[in-house]
Amino acid sequence: MKFTISARDGGARAGIIETDHGAVPTPAFMPVGTAGSVKALEAREVEALGGRILLANAYHLYLRPGTDTLRAMGGLHRFMAWERPLLVDSGGYQVHSLAAIRTVSEEGVTFRSHIDGSEHIFTPEKVIEIQRAIGADFVMPLDHLVGWPADRLVAAEAAERTWRWVLRGRDAFEAGEPLYGHEQVLVPILQGSFFRDLRREQAEKMAGLDALAYAVGGLTVGEESEQTREAIEISLGPLPEDRPRYAMGVGTPDDLLAAVALGVDLFDCVVPTRNGRNATLFTFQGRINIRNARFARDERPVDESCPCPLCTTYSRAYLRHLFMAGELLALKLGSAHNLCTYFRLLDEARERIRAGTFHPWAETAGRRMNSRAEEDA
Amino acid sequence: MKFTISARDGGARAGIIETDHGAVPTPAFMPVGTAGSVKALEAREVEALGGRILLANAYHLYLRPGTDTLRAMGGLHRFMAWERPLLVDSGGYQVHSLAAIRTVSEEGVTFRSHIDGSEHIFTPEKVIEIQRAIGADFVMPLDHLVGWPADRLVAAEAAERTWRWVLRGRDAFEAGEPLYGHEQVLVPILQGSFFRDLRREQAEKMAGLDALAYAVGGLTVGEESEQTREAIEISLGPLPEDRPRYAMGVGTPDDLLAAVALGVDLFDCVVPTRNGRNATLFTFQGRINIRNARFARDERPVDESCPCPLCTTYSRAYLRHLFMAGELLALKLGSAHNLCTYFRLLDEARERIRAGTFHPWAETAGRRMNSRAEEDA
Numbered sequence: 122m123k124f125t126i127s128a129r130d131g132g133a134r135a136g137i138i139e140t141d142h143g144a145v146p147t148p149a150f151m152p153v154g155t156a157g158s159v160k161a162l163e164a165r166e167v168e169a170l171g172g173r174i175l176l177a178n179a180y181h182l183y184l185r186p187g188t189d190t191l192r193a194m195g196g197l198h199r200f201m202a203w204e205r206p207l208l209v210d211s212g213g214y215q216v217h218s219l220a221a222i223r224t225v226s227e228e229g230v231t232f233r234s235h236i237d238g239s240e241h242i243f244t245p246e247k248v249i250e251i252q253r254a255i256g257a258d259f260v261m262p263l264d265h266l267v268g269w270p271a272d273r274l275v276a277a278e279a280a281e282r283t284w285r286w287v288l289r290g291r292d293a294f295e296a297g298e299p300l301y302g303h304e305q306v307l308v309p310i311l312q313g314s315f316f317r318d319l320r321r322e323q324a325e326k327m328a329g330l331d332a333l334a335y336a337v338g339g340l341t342v343g344e345e346s347e348q349t350r351e352a353i354e355i356s357l358g359p360l361p362e363d364r365p366r367y368a369m370g371v372g373t374p375d376d377l378l379a380a381v382a383l384g385v386d387l388f389d390c391v392v393p394t395r396n397g398r399n400a401t402l403f404t405f406q407g408r409i410n411i412r413n414a415r416f417a418r419d420e421r422p423v424d425e426s427c428p429c430p431l432c433t434t435y436s437r438a439y440l441r442h443l444f445m446a447g448e449l450l451a452l453k454l455g456s457a458h459n460l461c462t463y464f465r466l467l468d469e470a471r472e473r474i475r476a477g478t479f480h481p482w483a484e485t486a487g488r489r490m491n492s493r494a495e496e497d498a
Numbered sequence: 499m500k501f502t503i504s505a506r507d508g509g510a511r512a513g514i515i516e517t518d519h520g521a522v523p524t525p526a527f528m529p530v531g532t533a534g535s536v537k538a539l540e541a542r543e544v545e546a547l548g549g550r551i552l553l554a555n556a557y558h559l560y561l562r563p564g565t566d567t568l569r570a571m572g573g574l575h576r577f578m579a580w581e582r583p584l585l586v587d588s589g590g591y592q593v594h595s596l597a598a599i600r601t602v603s604e605e606g607v608t609f610r611s612h613i614d615g616s617e618h619i620f621t622p623e624k625v626i627e628i629q630r631a632i633g634a635d636f637v638m639p640l641d642h643l644v645g646w647p648a649d650r651l652v653a654a655e656a657a658e659r660t661w662r663w664v665l666r667g668r669d670a671f672e673a674g675e676p677l678y679g680h681e682q683v684l685v686p687i688l689q690g691s692f693f694r695d696l697r698r699e700q701a702e703k704m705a706g707l708d709a710l711a712y713a714v715g716g717l718t719v720g721e722e723s724e725q726t727r728e729a730i731e732i733s734l735g736p737l738p739e740d741r742p743r744y745a746m747g748v749g750t751p752d753d754l755l756a757a758v759a760l761g762v763d764l765f766d767c768v769v770p771t772r773n774g775r776n777a778t779l780f781t782f783q784g785r786i787n788i789r790n791a792r793f794a795r796d797e798r799p800v801d802e803s804c805p806c807p808l809c810t811t812y813s814r815a816y817l818r819h820l821f822m823a824g825e826l827l828a829l830k831l832g833s834a835h836n837l838c839t840y841f842r843l844l845d846e847a848r849e850r851i852r853a854g855t856f857h858p859w860a861e862t863a864g865r866r867m868n869s870r871a872e873e874d875a
Contacts, residue, residue: 161826
């Protein structure tokens, strides 16, 4: 893996991550393909929309189809027909949010499957093994995240445990080998909740690992946007500047541009796809709820400037009809459009970083895109 | 509209229907796009799979998005981005099967919407007006169908009422004009349930209309396959031989080939798409339930010979995983594959009719395709 920064504009950077599965221009947004599928879309459709790297999830893939199956099928790239890079989340977040009963100990996390109630344990070593089987280009260690608001002692303990787990994960990673012939890179996650000194302390320790890339975790767990931004800023401070930085679970268009301004290179979030399935469409003029009756006979595309299959082919009226009639096609078209819009937002961010015009633009562009469009009022 | 029969093999015929929206080689299968969408697929995807004509439904489209909207949007072809022919069912079947409360009188059918309980009336004249607004290439008159088993008197009354409604529909059709500049053709429906003399009597009267195409209705309402076939045979007997004949709601692969053998040219059925969404995949070697555990690590495509997006890209194991994980993509890939298989079945039927080898093939091909595949046992 090689990361090259080709342009800077203040803290923002435009660059390229080169992997054995091809190049990713940064800053980049990773669509969420939790269980080996970006919901309602084929991987090649995501690629055609502009996707260059996907996120998948170790918790989901471990439970279904399971690592034995993934090994038998030659890994997730081949299984889902995606030849570009994959970043695989360790499952720490899903154990936190989905598993019915969980017990965290120094050894790892014991949990019951949200599917069938069966009991499992994730240890730092086990999640590395799972991600070897998946064939992730970017492997995430097990982390312990806490929600917000959080007690300081609880947050400190979780951050310290994450640090110890990152070290165990690194050892397990270094003791193993890729299974499918392509390079895998371990991306340490730093926690610390929204306590400045905890974040700073973790970031300083993580920096010492000299990892090839870093992830800022524990974000978008109930805090305010301002807190997200401050936590990112503090986390990035001590990290080596020439490594890709990934803000986990970020975010809405304004959070995303704010993080780019701080020097983040990689993002993932369910916001574009979940909203797309829920009739909320992003445009550069703001969000519209396509169920609104005012669109019933609106012949225009959702966004005149958008090259996605929805906007180049169908009217707002047709998409509204599909949602009102409960047609499955609505879910695909809405998801495709929102992903395309996210990709285009980051395309423009990269161009503006190169041109040195990122900051004045970013301050308004993200906020406008995330607000309700005037015509939807 | 022009219909040319280019080859015959016994009662089976291969031909071509030419419309203002292009040509349809027959025998042809019409995917069901009830509410202006073949479930989970874009119209252009259906076309790429081999679809040359779609069915839509007047009952559903009348309720949602409504005829005013369809008129404002320039008709259904434009609304759903489908430039090939559309046949639109009158809604008689949906009133029969979906509407909460219905009262049939000589005037028409009064019913409550299955969506919001609102009361509506369909008269023979009204359904013609609805289909003018939709812009159907093939317009179906209102019919009164009965389920099976049926009382003979009830069936006779429904058949006679259908005859009178067909005449009223024809008069309304002849008094009106297409709205969007393309030709529309009225296709009378004949009923008669599974009473031979009723069917024969209706067919003889319908033949006298000298219509450009004919539909055999009242099929697949609970009867045995043998009864379906006999009703089709009796219905076709008196009809002018050089007009396209459409067997409504037929059917499974074996029913379909049996009807082709009898001289049917057009079909529609939810079987391929509904089964596709339900993990049942058709192949020429039989049906497989892809949820079967034996497919968990099966790297082969569902059907080696199939050119659909599923079979050319993904393994059985991946499709099984998508169904087990409840992923939306499964619904699209399953539907696309089954439609492609239906189109290929009729491609082969046409070739074999031209080659004079249809009948020995049809007797086993349909039955095999509709049986459970050996490898799924």
